[in-house]
Amino acid sequence: MTQTMVESRPGTATAQAPAGEGQARSREAVLRVFRGDASGGSEVEYRVPVAPGMVVLDAIHWIQAHRAPDLAVRWNCKAAKCGSCSAEVNGKPSLMCKTRLDHFAQDRTISVRPMKTFPIIKDLVTDVSWNYEVNKRIPPFKPRPGADWRWQQSDVDRVQEFRKCIECFLCQDVCHVLRTHELKHQFAGPRFFVRIAGLEMHPMDGEDRSGFLKDHAGIGLCNITKCCTEVCPESITITDNAIIPLKERVVDRFYDPLRMVWRKLTGR
């Protein structure tokens, strides 16, 4: 049964039997891995034997065990649940644990580089501490006073999309406000709009984060190019479901003309 699935898929190592040379040998992948630190570095080529279903992180582990024991990489669960092994594979921000080698053409070199948006520490490891600083400033969950702690499954389902974020920071890496314009001091980034959406849409939450979104998180800087949504390994529709509704909240709260008049009159 498994076999049928594998064979129906193009470019799968076990299914393809390419004619000609190399057929007798076991397959090798060629990886070019960035080696270096804050003072500079370059890509180093490694040839790695390929097993069926192997992912880029397996290849990195093979290199550590056989070629470069000091190759720095972060990883934990190896199951796309912890969001530790983020890198740029052939230029695309990806989790190495779910990027399969058999998705690349056999003759193509696979480049593995650290996330560009964050300062490099060594090899594939970057300094992501800025994200933790942003998170500290987000107003936490605050239950509505006197709330009845009962709600429907649909309330859970609605907000679950935002709460399944694994904090891989790939959306932060790809976001041009952070990556190209380097506005980390003004802009919280897609990860934290997802985080705020998860709090704002919590059925029991009573906090208002629209002021924070406008003045501290810089949500206005996002011009909805949806790059973050494209790279999200958890398939969270970041732009449409988190950022745009939050932008609307900010607009309603601060820029609605009727409300502006009302606020002037009442002083609220």
Added chain:
Amino acid sequence: MEKYETHEHDVLVIGAGGAGLRATIEAAHQGVSVGLVCKSLLGKAHTVMAEGGVAAALAHVDPQDGWETHFRDTMKGGSFLNHWRMAQIHAQESPDRVRELEHWGALFDRTQDGRILQRAFGGHTWKRLAHVGDRTGLEMIRTLQDQVVHLGVPVYMECTITRLFTEGGRIAGAMAYWRESGRFVVFRAKAVVIATGGVGKSYKVTSNSWEYSGDGQTLAYEAGAELIDLEFVQFHPTGMVWPPGVMGLLVTEGVRGEGGILRNAKGERFMWKYLPEARRHEYAVDEDEARRWVEAAVENRQTDDKRPPELSTRDNVARAIYTEVREGRGTPHGGAYLDISYLPAERVQRKLPSMYHQFMELADVDITQQPMEVGPTMHYMMGGIRVDPDTASSTVPGLYAAGEAAAGLHGANRLGGNSLSDLLVFGRRAGLSAAQYAKALASNPRLDEREIEREAGETLAPFERTSGESPYDVHRDLQTCMDRHVGIFRVQEDLELGLKTLATLKERARKVRVEGTRLYNPGWHLARDLANMITVSEGITRGALLRKESRGAHSRLDHPSMDPALGKVNFCVSRAGEEMKVAATPLPEMPAELRYLFEMAKEKVG
């Protein structure tokens, strides 16, 4: 020696999974200064991988449930080797801990009347696991993490503790290095809470990440604490078996909780064959009854039908799958089929979203259409640091432990869902007791500069060597040794061979050489972790040799039945100079009022 930074806290918590976070919160609530140290980034600990749910007798779905039944299930699941008092506290307090989590913002799936929904799990009489799809651990860790962040507790991320310091037998602090820079850090602390998880990385086929190298158990052992029940290693019955890169990756018990059926290559539903006679009456008698039970669960209604045989305890299901494969009825990749595809695809995707994606992306298997292939994977340690049930204190003053690193609650086998509740219940107690101890301490314990220097030298030694093996080679051989000799079924000769191999591995690990600089160097980090893995592996093997019986997760082919005399003792590991000492210590006896709970239910104790 080189300059190092020093930090001072009343309570130092090591490990930032569920137990460490919960301990941190409680200690901070007591108004003492707390520091939290973890080897990875915050929020990446193994709790994030927990899928199925947290066990608590809330009785939202099955109103018959209560702490007494949860207590009985836990004791039966652990073959009565559990510390009765821990099992009692755990069953009584876990509902409050789950509700508290909800008030801190955790979102669980709901019942029709809007309360926390609960699902069935192996060995639990009633539907008991509060969950959110199959992402319960993620929801828990984010909620706890957020509490810690807003309490302003300093978190020392990517920092590895290598030694605990004592003064006059009590805790005085700890030594660590930053994984990023390789520089040393010294912590002065009145109390330490160990919440470092298990030792999965001693095995090749495991659901555990690199972090699970027995650090906490080894730190405690070297500081003079006692470890118990190390021979009880839980092999989760359902790990992925294909493709090779993901071998061992966890397939949540939630699949079986939702109605997943196990079959062998011949299509036989084999679990009935393996139900222990004493428990058979707790399960459906045939496929029809099992199906009716699943239908009722799907429709969220009460039923008198009994649960399917796949919901037997983990030790039992793991042995069943292993035996089916060994006897030639395994699937093409050496496992069993686990099938949930007979349920509506929409339900499977909603209740088991990460399993759906995991199989689709890593194995090209659509679990809504096809069965999964699964086999046992090393998952959890029941054994660990011996603690006092009420205070979570170890046998060393000022040293506390909680979660997987501690022992006693689960006995010979842990029920699924009981570890998330364990983290909350005993994490809280450990944090509370550590804070109280620190407050009551009149004077600050002193650190000995010579010990700091000695420890720094030892940690850096692998850089000094001009010859020696790579730590990766020794690690690979350790995993082979443990998989082969101290696995799911054990015999005397294998265990003896394992012990002999471990002695040579210990020597080899002492001589490993690392390349490169101290800057984020995984080879160097492994060299250090390796020593811990070997220490705990030796404890596992020694315990397994002495326990000449089969009980819970410990199965001896040469001693296939339970020995009532061994049911009255824990094997206790402690350090005697450079040697590891193992002694049988008496298991505390359950008081009459708790024994009465079993008599009421007409169940045998022991």
